[in-house]
Amino acid sequence: MTDYTQNLDRPVRNALTENSDNERKLTFLERLYLPEIFKGLAFSFKQMFKPDITMRYPEERWDPPAIFRGRPVLVKDNGKERCVACGLCARACPPLAISMQASETDDEKERYPDFFEINMLRCIYCGFCEEVCPEEAIVMSKDYDLVFHSRGEAIYDKEKLLVPKEELKERLDFLKSYKNRQFGQFWNYKEENNIHSVRNRDENWDTGLSIVDILEAKNDKETN
Ligand code: SF4
Ligand code: SF4
Incomplete structure (x- = not known):
C-alpha cells in the first residue's frame, strides 16, 4: 500500500522521476546557439522591408466594427x-x-x-x-x-x-x-411582439393606442 505521508516534511525535486531519456537531444549546432541567433536576426531584417501593419496612435485612430463593445x-x-x-x-x-x-x-x-x-x-x-x-x-x-x-x-x-x-x-x-435573428428561429415569437415602447408606437403608427390595441387592430386587418 502506498504511503501517502512520505515527502511531506521535505519536498524533493521532481518526486515522480528524474529520468530525462525522453527529452530531445540538442545537435552540435544547437548547442552552439550562434546559428539560431543569426536566424533570428535574419528574420527581423526581412520584416523591415514588409508593409507596416501598426498604427501611429493617437495620430492614426482605429475605427472599430459595429460589433465592438466600447464604453x-x-x-x-x-x-x-x-x-x-x-x-x-x-x-x-x-x-x-x-x-x-x-x-x-x-x-x-x-x-x-x-x-x-x-x-x-x-x-x-x-x-x-x-x-x-x-x-x-x-x-x-x-x-x-x-x-x-x-x-x-x-x-x-x-x-x-x-x-x-x-x-x-x-x-x-x-x-x-x-x-x-431570434425571431421565428428558436421560439414561435413574432417580431411585432417586440414593439414595447412608446417610441416604437409613435414612430410607426402615431395612433395613441395601447400596444395591445394596435396589435389586435393589425391582426384584425390581416385576417379580414
Ligand atoms: S455599465 Fe455595467 S452592465 Fe454596462 S457594460 Fe459596464 S459593467 Fe457591463
Ligand atoms: S431604460 Fe432602463 S435599462 Fe434602459 S438605460 Fe434606462 S434604466 Fe437602463
Whole structure:
C-alpha cells in the first residue's frame, strides 16, 4: 500500500522521476546557439522591408466594427434621452457601475432619469446593460480610449453619456440585425411582439393606442 505521508516534511525535486531519456537531444549546432541567433536576426531584417501593419496612435485612430463593445452611452433621441429609468441596467450590471434616480415627466414616456451615472472605473464593458434595456436606450459605443485624472472624473454623468442616435446608427443597426435573428428561429415569437415602447408606437403608427390595441387592430386587418 502506498504511503501517502512520505515527502511531506521535505519536498524533493521532481518526486515522480528524474529520468530525462525522453527529452530531445540538442545537435552540435544547437548547442552552439550562434546559428539560431543569426536566424533570428535574419528574420527581423526581412520584416523591415514588409508593409507596416501598426498604427501611429493617437495620430492614426482605429475605427472599430459595429460589433465592438466600447464604453456604454445613453441614446439621445429627438434631443432627449430614450431612457425611462426602469433600473434594469443597474440591476444587471455585474460590478454595480450604474446608478440613477427616476423622476416623472408629462411626456408620453412618463419617466426619465433625473440623474444617471456610470462609474467607468468599475465598468467591465460586458454589454449586459445594453442586452437588458427594453428601450434600446443604452448601447455600447466605439469609444475605447478613456482618460481620467481623478476618480471623480471617471464618474460619467448624463452630460457625458448622452450621444445622438445618428452617431450610434452603426451599432443600432447591428443590434437590430443581431437581435432580430431570434425571431421565428428558436421560439414561435413574432417580431411585432417586440414593439414595447412608446417610441416604437409613435414612430410607426402615431395612433395613441395601447400596444395591445394596435396589435389586435393589425391582426384584425390581416385576417379580414
Ligand atoms: S457594460 Fe457591463 S459593467 Fe459596464 S455599465 Fe454596462 S452592465 Fe455595467
Ligand atoms: S435599462 Fe434602459 S431604460 Fe432602463 S434604466 Fe437602463 S438605460 Fe434606462
